[in-house]
Amino acid sequence: MTAAMRTMSVDQPSAHLRVVSEQSAPSTTSGINLSGVSKTYGTGDGKVPSLRPLDFHINDGEFFVVVGPSGCGKSTLLKMISGLLPPTTGEIHVDGNKVTEPHGDVGIVFQNALLLPWRNIINNVLMPIDMKNLPRADYMDRAKQLLKMVGLEGFEKKLPWQLSGGMQQRASICRALVHDPKIMMMDEPFGALDAMTREKMNVELSRIQRTTGKTILLITHSIPEAVFLADKVLVMTERPGGIAAIYDVPLGRERTLDAMANPIFIDLVARIRKHFMTNSALD
Amino acid sequence: MSEKKAPGSVSKLLNASWLRPFVLLVMIVVGWDLAIRIFNIPAYQIPAPGDVVKVLYTDWPELLAQSGPTTYATLLGFLASAVFGIPIAMLIAGSRTVESYVYPLLVFSQSIPKVAIAPLFVVWFGFGIVPKIIAAFLLGFFPVVVSAVQGFKSVDPDMVDLARAMKGSRFRVFCAVNLPHALPAIFSGLKVSVTLAVVGAVVGEFVGSNSGIGYVLQRSIGTFDLPTMFAALVILALLGVILFWLVDRIERFAIPWHVSQRADVFVGS
CATH class of the missing domain: 1.20.5 (Single alpha-helices involved in coiled-coils or other helix-helix interfaces)
Structure with a gap:
């Protein structure tokens, strides 16, 4: 039934597009594995189902993008994988370990940069180190290096409000990377930025992922952004959220903005958009 | 022109x-x-302003001596409202259960006029400093709690999630995120509180005391010595202004990053 559902509103896939309906024996000891994970908010009569049972697997080092209409439970999904929110049913495993509490091996980037206004940039980047009670001195070089990587060299002593929105968001990406987590979770990280900055940030993020080899789970509203960044795109249905389809993106790792003119890119964007058109649910 | x-x-x-x-x-x-x-x-x-100034000039040693106990009671009452108010606000903001039990009662108690119950403290604690401190505390307490609750509650839940996801302990997250975030609201509550604490101390002196500016006020009203009464009012106003200014200075020192203080950051850097 699930397999039928996933291809329901989609034409027969073209040769270069593979709908990953059943994954071939996902490894349970590496990557992120979700089995039967669902979430229902509230109790008694006020029960609001947010997510239908989900089963999928994210491999190590994969750039995994979730795209879906607003209110489909994307952020809930991210919080559950981070261990901030317990699932109502099902289990989440990261590297074979069941997630029951925040596991610390993740870096999170939200839509807002959420920098602490009383800390300067370098101290904001070092915040995970303080939270984990690790020696700051060991990570100072790494923090500076990360800031250099995202073009914020020389801004270490500035306070957040002295930086533009795009710069703040880049600082928050450094913060998510400073403790060298295996996984990076991004909840509409560029949603608050203007279109031009957003494209730049996409290219930068793509480069960061290539150079660091992190597993990235990114959530977005934007279909082109999803396809541009992803190795795999998970398309979600309307609330309560479920899996409409999972697509491989056969565009190779090295991507520039030119990739957006690639017929495969255009085809895939159109195909994903169709999911929402038929449900007329894209806000 | x-x-x-x-x-x-x-x-x-x-x-x-x-x-x-x-x-x-x-x-x-x-x-x-x-x-x-x-x-x-x-x-x-x-009274004419000249007469008031004359009293201020001739009686200033007496007025200064009398403002001592008032200041002392005000400060202790104010410190007590900060020391008790902020932790109670933390509890109220941190737990819905505590909030539902405590908050309505707090508002209820705040509606009782302090002047009406101040004589009770004299009955309980005598004519010493204690009734004054309690009166100052009771007036200063509420604004601290209300502002601090609002400050603690206005923390972005995503920010707290972020800190929790970094595996920070509850205490560590609180010190790094919640407390600094609440400080601007706490300080605005403290500023209101310190001026009200002056009023509270005077109320305490009104109902039962033989020292302090409140006592001077009541004595001069009784003898229709209006210049002295007005002089006492001037002293009280000065006391309020000075204490307010002190809290304001501490605030600038404690939260130089806040929007309201940013002009100073520029000057400083």
Whole structure:
């Protein structure tokens, strides 16, 4: 039934597009594995189902993008994988370990940069180190290096409000990377930025992922952004959220903005958009 | 008005922002004096500013001595409202259960006029400093709690999630995120609280005390010594202003990053 559902509103896939309906024996000891994970908010009569049972697997080092209409439970999904929110049913495993509490091996980037206004940039980047009670001195070089990587060299002593929105968001990406987590979770990280900055940030993020080899789970509203960044795109249905389809993106790792003119890119964007058109649910 | 090439040093001085309240004050005092002369107001109704100044000048050792106990009671009451108010606000903001039990009762208790129950403290604790401190505390307590609750509650839940996802302990997250975030609200509550604590201390002195500015006030009302009464009011106002200013200074030192303080950051950097 699930397999039928996933291809329901989609034409027969073209040769270069593979709908990953059943994954071939996902490894349970590496990557992120979700089995039967669902979430229902509230109790008694006020029960609001947010997510239908989900089963999928994210491999190590994969750039995994979730795209879906607003209110489909994307952020809930991210919080559950981070261990901030317990699932109502099902289990989440990261590297074979069941997630029951925040596991610390993740870096999170939200839509807002959420920098602490009383800390300067370098101290904001070092915040995970303080939270984990690790020696700051060991990570100072790494923090500076990360800031250099995202073009914020020389801004270490500035306070957040002295930086533009795009710069703040880049600082928050450094913060998510400073403790060298295996996984990076991004909840509409560029949603608050203007279109031009957003494209730049996409290219930068793509480069960061290539150079660091992190597993990235990114959530977005934007279909082109999803396809541009992803190795795999998970398309979600309307609330309560479920899996409409999972697509491989056969565009190779090295991507520039030119990739957006690639017929495969255009085809895939159109195909994903169709999911929402038929449900007329894209806000 | 004629155009000036460059503002003179006198007009520059008159435009200095710290001088403006004094300029207004002088205007009010002049208006007050004129009104008494024009409308022939008798001295037992409103004293002339000159008489008040005379009392301030001749009786200042007495007034200074009497303002000692008032200041002492105000400060202790104010400190007590900070020491008790902030942790209670933390509990209220941190737990819905605590909030539902405590908060309505707190508002309820706040509606009881302190002047009405102040004599009770005299009955319980005698004519010493304790009833004054309690009165100052009771008046100063509420604004601290209300502002601090609002401050603790206005923390972005995503920010707390972020810190929790970094595997920070509850205490660590609280110190790094919640507390600094609540500080601006706490300070605005403290500023209201410190001026109310002065009122509280005077209320305490009104109902049962033989020292303090409140005592001077009541004694001078009893003998229709209006210049002394007004002089006492001036002292009280000064006390309130000085304490407010002190809290304001501490605030600048504690939260230099906040929007309301940013002009200073620029000057400092």
